[in-house]
Structures are given as C-alpha cells and as structure tokens.
Amino acid sequence: MAVAKFDVPELKEYPIIPKLQKDAMAHSAPYVAKEEFQTKLGYPGELIDNWKEVAIEKMGELTNKYRSLSVYLDSCVKCGACTDKCHYYLGTTDPKNMPVARQDLFRKVYRRYYTLAGKIVPKLVGAEDLTEEVLDDWYTYFHQCSQCRRCSVYCPYGIDTAEISMAAREIMDTVGKGQKYCNEIIGKAQVLGNNLGLPEPALIDTLEGLEEDIEDETGVQVKMPLDVKGADVLLITPSADFFAEPHIDGLIGYAKVFHEAGISWTMSSYASEAANFGMFIGSYENMQKLALRIRQAALDLGVKRIVFGECGHAWRVAYSFLNTLAGPFDFLDQNYPVPQHICEVTHGLIQDGTIKLDKSGNDHMTLTYHDSCNVARASRMGDTPGGQFTIPRDIIRASCNNFYDMPEHSIKEGTYCCGGGGGLLTDDLIELRVKGAMPRMQALKQVTEQNGVTHMAAICAICKSQFSKIFPYYDFQMDQIVSVHQLVSNAIVLTGQTDGESDEENSDNDDSKDAEQAA
C-alpha cells in the first residue's frame, strides 16, 4: 500500500464543523486523459487553442438543455445552509469544497457571460472572466465532488451541486481536458462491455471457478450462467463483482438466491457492466451508448426481466434513467418493474417464504449498514418512497442477529458518501478519498465503540472498493466491509446442502485471503 504523505483526519467523538483553510486541497487533481481515450469518446485529444470561446459557448448550450442547470445557476441566495453538508469540506476544510462555493466556480463564469449584472458590474455580483486559473480550479474542484447529492437534500431549493459538476466536466471534456480515470473506463465499457476490460474468456473462467467454489463449500451445484438464451432474468452487475473483495461474495449471494428460488437467469458478456460512468462526466450521449448495450443484450438473449446487482451509481442510472435512455421496455414482462434491484428480488422471496435464512450464519459479525448515496438520494426500491432504506435493512435483519444503525444524521437521506464515488475512485486521488471518508468513519467508529459493530454492509461496488482501501488509514481492517448479499449467502439455506457448520469457517478464511490479494 502506498505510504501516506498527508495527515489522516482525526476522528472526533462528535461531528464538528471545521474552520476554513484556504487552498487546503488546491494540490489535488486527477491525471488528465490521454489523447487516445479522449478521441475515442469524441472529445479533442488535448486542450484546444480556442478553448475559452468553446467552453463559454458550451456553457450556454447546456443551460438551454438542462433546466436544472439553468434554474440552479440563477436561484442560489448564498444562504449558507449547504456549507457544512459536504463530506469533502468536512474532511479537507478547503472552502472551495463547500457545495455553494463549488457551484460558484461555475456560477461566476456564467454570471460574467450570461447575466446582465455580471456583464456590467462583475465585481459587485462576484462574476469573473474565464481564465486559465479558473479552468484549473474547475479541474481541481469539480474532481473533488462525488456527485453524492447530499447538498441537494439540505438546500431550500434543492440545488444539486452534482448537476453542476457534471456540466463542468462535460465542458472540460469538450475543450479537451478530460479526466483519465473516467474516460479510460468509458472507452473500455463501450468496446468490451465492462469497465475492467475483462474479455469474455476471462469471465467464463471466473464464473466456472466460482461455481466450483460454491459446490466445494455447500455440496450444491449453483450455476453462474453467462449468455444463456431464453433465460427469464438478465442480471446486470458491476464488473467488480467478478473479481474484487467483498463484491464477489455478493455475486455468490445473488446466484444462491436465484438457484434456491428456481429462477432461470443469466449474465451477458456483451453488457457485463452495471456501472455507467457516462453519468460522471455529464454526457447524455455516452451514458446512452452504455445503456443501449443493456437493451441490446436483453433483446438478444430474449429475457423477460432485467435485474441489477449491488451498485449505487448503476442503480441510479438504471432506476431513474434507463427507461429514458434505452426504453421503452415493452418487450419485457410487465408484471415486474423494469429494471428491478436484486434487493427487491431477494426481499420479495424472503417475504413470501421462498428462501429460508439461518441468521446464525452471520453470528460472527455485528453489522451496520452504509446507505450508498446514489441509492438513498437518487433512486428508490419497492413501491413506497423510502423503500431504498427499509428493503436492504430488512434483508440484513433477516440474515443476521446483530444489527445497529449508525447515527441518524449519517444514514438514509443524510448518508455520507464513502468518499470515492462520482469517478474519483482512483489512486491519484487517494488523499481526497481518505479525507472525504472522514464523516463516515466518524459515524462508524461511534457504533463500533457503542454497539460493538464489527462489519459494515453496503450495496455499492464503489463504496465497497473505497472502504476496503481506506479502512486501514482509520485503523479498521479492510475486510470489515461486506456485501449485503454476502450476508444472504452466509445465511441462506440451500436445499440439499451438505455441511452447514464448517462452511462458515471456510468462508471466513477465504475472506481474508482474497482481501489481501485484492489489495
């Protein structure tokens, strides 16, 4: 693991609002995308000569395409209610990480070129010319926003800084200043079908290996089907589920659920990725390209339902946008929501008694639950508002005996981002990721000390990777993060299972071994 060259924030007993420290994170910017990845997505390879004019024009175009942007740029009254709501501000103390200050980086340019007051008396209304310094600031601070929308919950007008970050990133891409991590990944997913660039043979290999593992462990032949035509369910899951810890245990969990419920299912090698990074760079077109792969896979395989695995951002795009981007899905079975979340499926099966859970399978853990922000604040599960909070908790409670929630201000709609979302899960931003996780770590520490919590469950691939990476900075162990369906996997009673007792220990050992490998 890389040696820390920065101070890890100290975890206070209670949350406090820190004093500003100007430019505390001014040095943190991700690598710029190389030419080949830019051009693949239809963007210029490097910063173009007339970038200023193009950027200003693009800004105008976007305010005419997105009502959110247009209204939010005009409406902020600088009341300050959002200033202490961003985990990056709380963790870094850099004032430009206060949501309104982040927006203002964009707004000051908008005011200068698109408002009367900003054209006549720029100083008075805080309007500023677009200069190279401003562009650098954009690049730095719009890559310190995980688009988690916590600020939008607390703003009296619902101003969503994520919308502004997305617009800013799209403008930067348009003038040739894209971010390496996101754009490389989008390029891979558009060609190979997943963010990791796993080719089909590698997928087949992995899945076969997993089938063997499950059989060794339980004595039951649980299938991991790929590209099976005519299956009922197409499962779309983040590609991290195929190899990373603890994601993979979640994948095993889904497979066991489908197996036990007798649902015929398949994954697709053409659309082997749930996470849609097109959203992070604010690009409708790129987001749509990735979404259409899912539609195509569903058509090719002739499935009846689409189900998404555990992934926060993926679920936002799936739940809120898929119908818009790639619909209508009238060729699927309308008795099920399109798309469905794996938690909705499992929850239903627990409710109607189709699958049985033995809670003692998780007795070696005391759990808490991290609401992934894109599930919590940008989507829903089930029929009623707030189902995204109750359904995963119901599943966890049905799978284990020991569960405690973290403090109220840090969960549900007020949940803190893990610190790695929105296209920031890259090593060049490790300092930001560690600092941004501070509020979550503080809440976790509190339940660890008060309730003896040993593990935190999550349903987001990015959250899981982020936590396993940054836990050690805060004196937690990397395997203290678990998948929700990992708990289901530990507890589910499979028909014909051979050795119920010993497999628990096995899976424990496996956990730590794999976690080390993933590190």
Place this chain on the structure above:
Amino acid sequence: MSILFAILFYAATAILVFGLAYRIRKYIKTPAPLKIPTTPAPTTTSGVAFRMFKEITIFESLFKSNKWIWLFGWLFHFGLFLVLLRHLRYFTDPVWWWVALIQPFGKYASIAMLVGLGGLLLRRIVVDRVRYISAPSDYLMLLLIIGIGATGVLMTFVTHTDIVTLKSYLLGLMVFDIRTMPTDIVLVIHLSLVILLMAIFPISKLLHAPGVFFSPTRNQVDNPREKRHISAWAIKLESSK
C-alpha cells in the same frame, strides 16, 4: 416629483413583469431531460404539490438543514408576506375585508421581518463559511430590504405620511392618471428603494422566488420506471441514430 416617480414606477413595473416573464419562459422552455428528484420523493403529482407547498410555506429543507438560518429566514419571509398583503390597502378601494383584517398583524410583522433580516446579515458577517461565499451584492441586497423595512417602520410608528394623498396617487397611477404624491423624505426614500428592488428582481438572486417552483429535484414525481420520461432534444438525438 409626482411625474418622475410615476415614470419610475411604470419603468420598474415593466422591468419586473417582463423580466420575470422572460426568465420564467426560459425555465419552462428548457427541458429537464432526466428524472432527478431528490429521493425519497413523492410518487404522485398531488404528493409533489404537497412537497412544494411545504417548501414554500415552512421551508422544510432549510429546517432540516440549519435552524438559525431557518428561524431568521422564515421570520423575514413571513413578515414580508404579511407586510405586502397589508400594502394592498393602498391599491384597492374599497379595501378588501381580509386585507383590513390583517392590518394590525401586518404592522408587527414588519418588526419580525427586520429581526429576521438583521439575523441573516449578522450571520453573513460573523460565520466564516457564509462570509466566504458572500459577494458585495449579497450584503447590499440585505441592506436594501432593511432600508425599505426601516423607512416603512418609521412611517408606521414615528413620522406618519399622508396616506390619503398617497393612496389617491397610487390609485391614479393604476388608471394612468398622474395625481400629486406626498413628498416627505422618508416616503421618498421608501419608494425609491422599492423601485430599485423591483428593477433588480429579475436579474438577481431574487429569482429564487420563481426558481423554487422549477427545481427538478423538488418538483418531479418519482415514477421513472412506471412512466417513460423523455425530452424533446433526446427524442431528436434518438431519431438521428
């Protein structure tokens, strides 16, 4: 003086009305291509209406967010609301019964309004985070409204103006008949500042008042799976493929 103010009033009203109409037209015409309500969000239109109603009357999100800003902000806006209703008596003859009814409350609402404004100004100066995000215009806006409120309170409680003449002047303006306006200095300041406020309304952050109704994170129904949501430009994008 009467003529000058008549011209200014007409100009300011025109700027206010056409400026706001122009902005609101822009908000209406600009599509919201994606479903982005901040969830948990209502799943029905009536649910959304209720959510918006709470945002506008009790500033629900702000209440969750920060009790001090909520307290001062709400005192200010609620006071302002009553004061403005009370002002209707200058423009109606006979005065509507319910406007007459709230007269005594409106009087004290002006105090609440000033307390709220004072609190907001104090926060803006004292809290380092709010100071950081404030431009000169943010202070001036508060001072402007405090100026209007203070001169108004002066007239109400200290140096009364000639209300009968003023009312006749205002009723005249409404039918394009310019009569005489009282010229005591406090009233002149009050009206000058009001005219300034009307004129800058459509080009300043006061656009939050119409803006709040158009915020997609608040006014969208949470039903993307049930109902396909698609904007005009996205359809064009699709058919061009």
